[in-house]
């Protein structure tokens with residue numbers, strides 16, 4: 001079947017339409033299972049009138065998402081059906097000879113063009129929907145600065161990666177994959193280790209936590225679990241959104257816990273220590289390292305499969321062009337999407353297991369109750385859907401739904417009490 005360009009073209013279009021249709025169906029199922037009745041477990045810490053706003057918020061996002069997905073899919077189907085990718089390639093070839101520059105120009109036009117088309121959607125989402133529900137704190141200036149920084153960063157990092165890949169393909173033929181894998185793995189490690197020192201400061205300001213009562217409480221917790229406190233930072237998340245968050249990043253000496261300023265604003269000290277304990281749990285249970293290893297393994301798998309397709313004449317022809325590695329890369333990316341979806345499901349499963357472990361760590365080294373309260377408030381403030389559809393959770397959720405997390409926390413607490421007595 002992979003010998004006939006016409007059939008590959010139909011397969012690519014079919015995959016695109018199929019995945020969009022499934023995606024829309026799933027979002028619709030999720031919206032339908034969103035009930036407004038407040039579950040008993042959260043009643044004490046979540047306000048029913050404010051939770052009532054979550055349904056219209058998700059409805060609006062669903063309708064807007066529908067428009068965005070349909071527009072993107074129709075456009076992509078048109079580009080595939082008319083052979084526009086091949087025509088773009090032919091046009092670039094009239095004045096670029098080097099395969100490296102050809103690939104850079106090809107992906108440059110596509111990703112920049114795609115991003116430009118996405119701007120009206122992002123703008124509406126940020127300044128209309130998010131603003132209407134009081135989430136948006138971004139000014140148009142920040143919006144455009146983010147865009148420009150993203151383009152520069154994408155051009156530099158993306159350009160390096162694509163340039164290196166094409167160079168190795170030219171140099172080594174089908175054996176390119178393992179050398180490129182080695183280089184990309186080192187690159188992924190560097191990005192992970194230096195993310196909070198180099199990349200994050202381009203967009204946000206990180207400051208050490210101020211002296212005061214909160215810092216003292218955190219200090220005494222960190223001492224009790226032997227976690228170095230100099231790695232704790234506050235980030236100005238309020239520059240963009242009122243939604244709060246916290247995360248752990250990096251490895252070894254560069255490891256950092258980052259708390260959003262919006263989180264510190266809204267939660268009492270005991271809840272903040274509990275959230276911090278959850279993040280420390282990710283570190284102590286080695287989730288960062290295992291996630292990194294899995295990421296490197298799946299990149300290797302993808303590159304190995306790519307090495308079998310990179311030199312195919314038919315893939316380029318399916319996109320309407322002469323043979324070109326960059327055309328094959330694009331077609332391969334689309335053909336690979338079912339595999340990457342399957343891998344993403346596995347990664348989400350792994351991530352949800354890690355969340356339970358980090359919660360358990362926080363409950364045993366600190367306390368379960370302030371973590372539970374903090375999670376309830378966070379879900380309430382962010383207008384989360386408390387009753388998501390199980391299939392949507394299974395496929396897309398990197399964190400377990402709130403009620404399941406609370407159930408697990410209550411269990412840890414109950415068994416701890418049973419041990420004490």
Ligand SMILES: [Zn+2]
Pocket residue numbers: 278279282355358
């Ligand atoms: Zn977590």
